[in-house]
Amino acid sequence: xxxxxxxxxxxxxxxxxxxxxxxxxxxxxxxxxxxxxxxxxxxxxxxxxxxxxxxxxxxxxxxxxxxxxxxxxxxxxxxxxxxxxxxxxxxxxxxxxxxxxxxxxxxxxxxxxxxxxxxxxxxxxxxxxxxxxxxxxxxxxxxxxxxxxxxxxxxxxxxxxxxxxxxxxxxxxxxxxxxxxxxxxxxxxxxxxxxxxxxxxxxxxxxxxx
Numbered sequence: 001x002x003x004x005x006x007x008x009x010x011x012x013x014x015x016x017x018x019x020x021x022x023x024x025x026x027x028x029x030x031x032x033x034x035x036x037x038x039x040x041x042x043x044x045x046x047x048x049x050x051x052x053x054x055x056x057x058x059x060x061x062x063x064x065x066x067x068x069x070x071x072x073x074x075x076x077x078x079x080x081x082x083x084x085x086x087x088x089x090x091x092x093x094x095x096x097x098x099x100x101x102x103x104x105x106x107x108x109x110x111x112x113x114x115x116x117x118x119x120x121x122x123x124x125x126x127x128x129x130x131x132x133x134x135x136x137x138x139x140x141x142x143x144x145x146x147x148x149x150x151x152x153x154x155x156x157x158x159x160x161x162x163x164x165x166x167x168x169x170x171x172x173x174x175x176x177x178x179x180x181x182x183x184x185x186x187x188x189x190x191x192x193x194x195x196x197x198x199x200x201x202x203x204x205x206x207x208x209x210x
Contacts (some may be wrong), residue, residue, distance in 0.1 A: 148174025
């Protein structure tokens with residue numbers, strides 16, 4: 001699944017039209033209006049499940065995620081009302097990624113303030129990828145922490161036995177998390193589902209916004 005195919009992510013939420021998560025390259029080439037908001041997180045070690053990492057977001061809010069061993073914050077860029085975050089595990093070949101876009105508003109628009117609305121958004125996004133997906137229909141699943149939905153697809157246009165580019169992945173996760181005064185859209189990318197699926201989902205399920 002090429003990054004160019006999945007980005008920008010749709011974020012038709014609470015009156016916002018926010019561009020999706022950027023890759024490291026595009027983040028580094030972003031305009032001067034972008035602000036790098038994370039260099040070294042204040043981490044506290046959790047010996048059982050990884051490292052709790054706190055990232056500053058817009059509007060004075062913070063995102064805390066539990067990163068498995070060897071996962072790090074590759075970039076966190078503030079752009080307008082949103083913060084675009086890329087997490088990765090560079091210790092393995094063709095590193096898997098988790099990307100998140102989070103935006104907040106005090107708008108009274110309540111279109112995405114309920115789980116059914118979040119599910120509808122995720123389902124609409126999934127339909128954009130149906131022609132590329134092995135899965136038919138694409139299954140919408142609830143996150144383990146019950147605060148959002150996601151889908152998982154396999155790119156039927158790619159041959160697992162052939163080499164592909166650095167920004168191409170066989171498997172993609174995408175979904176949305178219900179957040180007070182906003183919404184969080186995420187994508188996960190990997191070529192090794194057995195190795196990375198549980199880690200990607202554990203990162204997403206651990207996300208807490210305060």
